[in-house]
Amino acid sequence: MAAVKETVDHVRSIDVDQYKYGFVTDIESELAPKGLNEDIVRYISAKKGEPQWLLDWRLDAFRRWKTMTEPSWARVSYPPVDFQDLHYYAAPKKTPGPKSLDEVDPELLATYEKLGIPLREREVLAGVEGAKVAVDAVFDSVSVVTTFKEELAKAGVIFCSISEAVKEHPDLVRKYLGTVVPTTDNFYATLNSAVFSDGSFVYIPPGVRCPMELSTYFRINEQKTGQFERTLIIAAEGAYVSYLEGCTAPKRDENQLHAAVVELIALDEAEIKYSTVQNWYPGDKDGKGGIYNFVTKRGDCRGKKSKISWTQVETGSAITWKYPSCILRGDGSSGEFYSIAISNGYQQVDSGTKMIHLGRNTTSKIISKGIAAGHSDNTYRGQVSAHRKATGARNFTNCDSLLIGDLCGAHTVPYIESKNASVVFEHEATTSKIAEDQLFYCMQRGLDEEAAVALIVNGFVKDVLQQLPMEFAVEAQKLIAVSLEGSVG
Amino acid sequence: MLEIRNLHVKIADSDKAILNGLTLTVKAGEVAAIMGPNGSGKSTLSYVVSGKEDYEITEGDILLNGQSILDMEAHERAAAGLFLAFQYPLEIPGVATMTFLKAAMNAQRKSRGEAEISPTDFMKAVRGAADKLGINQDMLKRALNVGFSGGEKKRMEILQMALLQPKFCILDETDSGLDIDALRIVSEGVNALRAPDRGMLVITHYQRLLDHIVPDTVHVMAKGRIVKSGGPELAHDLEKNGYAAYVGEAA
Numbered sequence: 001m002a003a004v005k006e007t008v009d010h011v012r013s014i015d016v017d018q019y020k021y022g023f024v025t026d027i028e029s030e031l032a033p034k035g036l037n038e039d040i041v042r043y044i045s046a047k048k049g050e051p052q053w054l055l056d057w058r059l060d061a062f063r064r065w066k067t068m069t070e071p072s073w074a075r076v077s078y079p080p081v082d083f084q085d086l087h088y089y090a091a092p093k094k095t096p097g098p099k100s101l102d103e104v105d106p107e108l109l110a111t112y113e114k115l116g117i118p119l120r121e122r123e124v125l126a127g128v129e130g131a132k133v134a135v136d137a138v139f140d141s142v143s144v145v146t147t148f149k150e151e152l153a154k155a156g157v158i159f160c161s162i163s164e165a166v167k168e169h170p171d172l173v174r175k176y177l178g179t180v181v182p183t184t185d186n187f188y189a190t191l192n193s194a195v196f197s198d199g200s201f202v203y204i205p206p207g208v209r210c211p212m213e214l215s216t217y218f219r220i221n222e223q224k225t226g227q228f229e230r231t232l233i234i235a236a237e238g239a240y241v242s243y244l245e246g247c248t249a250p251k252r253d254e255n256q257l258h259a260a261v262v263e264l265i266a267l268d269e270a271e272i273k274y275s276t277v278q279n280w281y282p283g284d285k286d287g288k289g290g291i292y293n294f295v296t297k298r299g300d301c302r303g304k305k306s307k308i309s310w311t312q313v314e315t316g317s318a319i320t321w322k323y324p325s326c327i328l329r330g331d332g333s334s335g336e337f338y339s340i341a342i343s344n345g346y347q348q349v350d351s352g353t354k355m356i357h358l359g360r361n362t363t364s365k366i367i368s369k370g371i372a373a374g375h376s377d378n379t380y381r382g383q384v385s386a387h388r389k390a391t392g393a394r395n396f397t398n399c400d401s402l403l404i405g406d407l408c409g410a411h412t413v414p415y416i417e418s419k420n421a422s423v424v425f426e427h428e429a430t431t432s433k434i435a436e437d438q439l440f441y442c443m444q445r446g447l448d449e450e451a452a453v454a455l456i457v458n459g460f461v462k463d464v465l466q467q468l469p470m471e472f473a474v475e476a477q478k479l480i481a482v483s484l485e486g487s488v489g
Numbered sequence: 490m491l492e493i494r495n496l497h498v499k500i501a502d503s504d505k506a507i508l509n510g511l512t513l514t515v516k517a518g519e520v521a522a523i524m525g526p527n528g529s530g531k532s533t534l535s536y537v538v539s540g541k542e543d544y545e546i547t548e549g550d551i552l553l554n555g556q557s558i559l560d561m562e563a564h565e566r567a568a569a570g571l572f573l574a575f576q577y578p579l580e581i582p583g584v585a586t587m588t589f590l591k592a593a594m595n596a597q598r599k600s601r602g603e604a605e606i607s608p609t610d611f612m613k614a615v616r617g618a619a620d621k622l623g624i625n626q627d628m629l630k631r632a633l634n635v636g637f638s639g640g641e642k643k644r645m646e647i648l649q650m651a652l653l654q655p656k657f658c659i660l661d662e663t664d665s666g667l668d669i670d671a672l673r674i675v676s677e678g679v680n681a682l683r684a685p686d687r688g689m690l691v692i693t694h695y696q697r698l699l700d701h702i703v704p705d706t707v708h709v710m711a712k713g714r715i716v717k718s719g720g721p722e723l724a725h726d727l728e729k730n731g732y733a734a735y736v737g738e739a740a
Contacts, residue, residue: 435579436542436543437579438579438580438581440541440542440563441575441578441579441581442581442593443540443562443563443564443567444539444540444563444564444566444567444572444573444575445564445567445589445593445596445597445649445653446564446567446568446593446594446596446597446600446653447564447592447593447596448562448564448596449562449564451592451596452564455581455584455588455589455592456581456584458583458584459581459582459583459584459632460582460583461583462583462584463583
């Protein structure tokens with residue numbers, strides 16, 4: 001398999017402790033003053049030319065947020081975040097809004113090129129295997145460009161930044177925004193509701209199978225800036241969409257805050273497949289710097305026989321607090337969660353999912369693979385619950401943890417709750433260590449130690465990698481090898 | 490070809506000595522058998538030669554083609570042409586056998602500065618070697634050694650040996666866990682690899698393997714040393730009289 005070879009090559013080609021997306025783009029930004037108060041919320045809303053209803057919605061969330069406290073139940077520890085010492089809005093000066101590609105600052109285009117994200121449609125078209133991917137590129141607080149919009153529009157698909165959607169498709173936004181993750185949901189989601197800047201909006205009309213993969217690429221560049229993106233995806237009756245999210249940030253000594261909200265809505269017989277390759281800067285080898293990734297992602301299988309599938313590859317961030325979940329409301333709906341979470345250095349991961357069975361004959365499946373190396377801590381936290389009306393609900397959960405070295409930790413915290421006697425919930429969990437003997441066996445065949453670890457880990461996560469769209473599976477495989485750099489020896 | 494000089498080995502971080510001044514030379518083209526009772530240090534010898542890290546060499550040297558290999562890591566020794574057929578081959582879950590074979594072949598080629606094997610040549614080589622060992626295509630798609638029977642695992646070791654074309658092979662109790670038919674297939678696989686420029690060290694408890702893989706020399710090992718050397722007839726002696734005489738002698 002060529003990908004394994006690439007992984008191996010990749011491991012060899014980079015230095016230990018090197019995060020290759022750690023560069024900073026030198027670009028003039030427009031920053032909101034530091035701190036958070038009602039004026040800042042108004043400032044953000046005004047910058048984006050929002051209607052009154054949305055400003056009111058934000059202010060409502062902000063007032064609520066002031067009464068809330070940060071959650072402390074996760075198995076992570078970090079010094080308190082000073083929410084007044086952050087900028088809540090940062091935008092590259094020369095691009096006030098999404099425009100045609102010709103008007104985008106060349107510095108920005110160069111940044112995305114360096115990240116390997118094709119923003120020029122013809123470059124994508126020239127790509128191999130005819131794999132077309134439409135990209136919405138979000139830089140700090142704003143979307144800089146969205147590709148393939150016209151081609152998508154022909155199919156009736158709306159794919160644009162959420163700011164644009166507020167202007168162009170206000171009825172849809174108003175109808176669905178906050179209906180999966182309400183403004184009152186949790187500390188970070190409420191904060192996001194008050195100050196969210198940009199993100200993607202997708203609407204797939206009834207019966208339409210989205211003709212290409214959609215993706216959003218998030219980049220945090222500015223210092224002392226929080227990124228609060230908001231993504232809203234609606235698949236109408238019988239529609240299908242596959243969506244991928246990627247993220248990187250420069251290497252900085254201070255911690256940066258990322259608190260996103262993603263809402264998915266699947267109506268009758270619709271299907272949404274949402275994949276994430278999260279590669280935020282994880283901090284240096286001593287645990288300095290890195291992104292705090294506090295994210296609320298939730299999908300609502302609102303219609304009967306609808307399906308939402310989350311696949312995530314989590315390799316970055318100093319702290320990850322993230323539980324992509326499914327509300328299985330429609331009868332016969334199904335939810336899936338496939339996760340690979342890798343932690344190395346001093347990273348802390350507390351991630352998992354919630355499968356909330358409300359409808360009859362709803363099914364869910366959870367496959368989680370946690371890999372801990374270095375001094376890191378890796379926790380799977382998952383909730384599976386059945387409402388009393390959820391007759392015939394089924395869940396299958398499999399959580400495997402792999403430890404590399406003896407300074408890291410893996411933890412599994414499942415919550416299982418059923419109010420209906422007919423449901424069947426299964427839970428399997430294993431924890432293992434890469435055995436010295438396995439490594440020696442691979443090395444006796446000629447693989448060096450890091451190649452051997454990469455091979456064994458790739459085998460361990462294979463079930464999940466298979467769920468990713470092909471192009472990204474290869475990327476993810478490389479990323480896994482890179483993330484485990486220096487984890488042995 | 491392989492020269493072991495006065496080798497003293499103990500388990501790392503302990504005082505437990507396992508090899509006590511072992512000396513052995515195996516020439517190119519020669520098949521040498523090592524026999525000995527349980528606990529005489531046979532498996533340790535195979536691990537130490539192939540570079541496992543759990544041991545400390547306190548004295549002596551190991552040379553492959555005149556070069557000391559003590560400073561080389563396990564994967565470097567492999568690339569230099571040393572192959573160990575494991576007594577208990579390891580399972581690698583999720584990694585298809587085919588993937589593993591290719592990764593190993595290319596890793597060795599790369600460290601020797603050779604180009605990667607082309608997919609066509611690779612498929613051809615694997616098919617040819619697998620057919621001879623009665624390994625079917627389905628098995629090659631499964632994760633390496635996961636759920637394989639004892640006999641299948643041993644055949645897989647010989648398949649790897651055939652593909653990697655090592656200069657020197659160590660077979661550690663390759664006969665253990667094999668029924669008569671599997672023993673014959675595995676032995677034929679090994680015999681097919683006998684060559685004037687290749688040395689082999691066959692470690693076993695029993696004469697029965699040596700009926701199939703007829704050695705040029707036989708060495709008896711006890712308490713971490715070679716205590717007697719001779720021709721194939723020595724193995725028959727042992728089969729008849731047991732190790733008792735040698736265990737006493739070494740003490």
